[in-house]
Amino acid sequence: MARKPSERRHGKERVEDLNLSPIMSILVILIPMLLYAFSFFEVKVQAVTAPRMGPSNAKPKEEDEKKPLNLTVLVTSKGFVVKQQAELTTEPEKPIFKRSFNGGTEEYDFPALYSRLMAKKKQYPDESTINIGAEMDIPWHIIARTIDAARVQLVEDSYEDLKAYSEAKVKSNSKGEAVDLFPAVVFVVAE
């Protein structure tokens, strides 16, 4: 009996490969375009309440008869000025001047600001609002760092060194959430 001729040799079952070249061409154009539009940095947001023009006054809660702390941090070209409700002030707050860390140029003393705010939080644990204002020519990145210092509690209550403060981890509660310091930030513009 004659054998059946090989189908492979006669090419009856040969399937043409799908031509992927046009798809590849599209992808080669599309991927660089998307990579260009892709953000390689993580964008987050800081929540701030709109400013009130003129001297800052925190709204007292109706049920709360206690005087509001009205804690205010003003960023000046020389450093920070911390203020609070005059009736709750026993002695005037000392300004936190810029200082040189490890012999470098003068920088804003964020560790001292955090330590001062942490002491205020211990004194007034129910207070959550802080007013932040600045001199008109202070750049936004300094104000953003000031908001960072006021927003959450860190592991330690007080920091001396900028590096230790910068690398400090956020204090978290039993649920793993960050413990707030003064989370309600209000912009103030002193005219």
Add this chain to the structure above:
Amino acid sequence: MATNEEGPQLEAGNALPGQFEHPLDYKKRNRKGARSDSIEGALNINSLMDIMTILLVFLLINITSDPLSITQDDYLTLAKSTADYNPEDSVPITITKRNIIVDHKQIVKVDCASGGQVCQEGDYTKEGNFYSVDKSFKEDGSESSFLIEPLEKKLSALVKQQKEEAKELNREFKAVATIISDRDIPFRLIAEVVHTAGMAGLSDLRFAVVKTGGR
């Protein structure tokens, strides 16, 4: 150059149409064809296609899920922060070193002064420049005013449009503005934009920052 009287010399299997092919050439061509058929093949790009497809899907998901599509350059560099709140759908107001932009349109020009002089092209990367909006754009043309009129007009129109859209879709309108500001913009200009946004009905504000490990 030596020429053949019968025409150009042809290699085996390369006979021109209408010409007779030498029987020896025909045999050569057939033998070569039988051998080379199994050796020759296209470049296998299937694995490359897999990588490309995965990359494409990843990039598309990331880009479409980002409510603020920010491209940083010399005129817009975001401040760094340890803030951990994700951006949400809101009205974005971009303050670069050259313009205030809302809805991809330049609304107000930002003036730059470097050492008392108007900034030149190379001055924008320097520290210590002062950025401001000309008083002609402010309420009553007053230098001390915090209301930037063209911005207020644009934001009010945008808020009105978004309120109508929310009403048609039976959704709650959130009066939230996200301010995407360059790190060197002074507090005065930020306060002006924030005040103007407040006047347009956007009292809840978010400031876009780049997340960083150290504070």
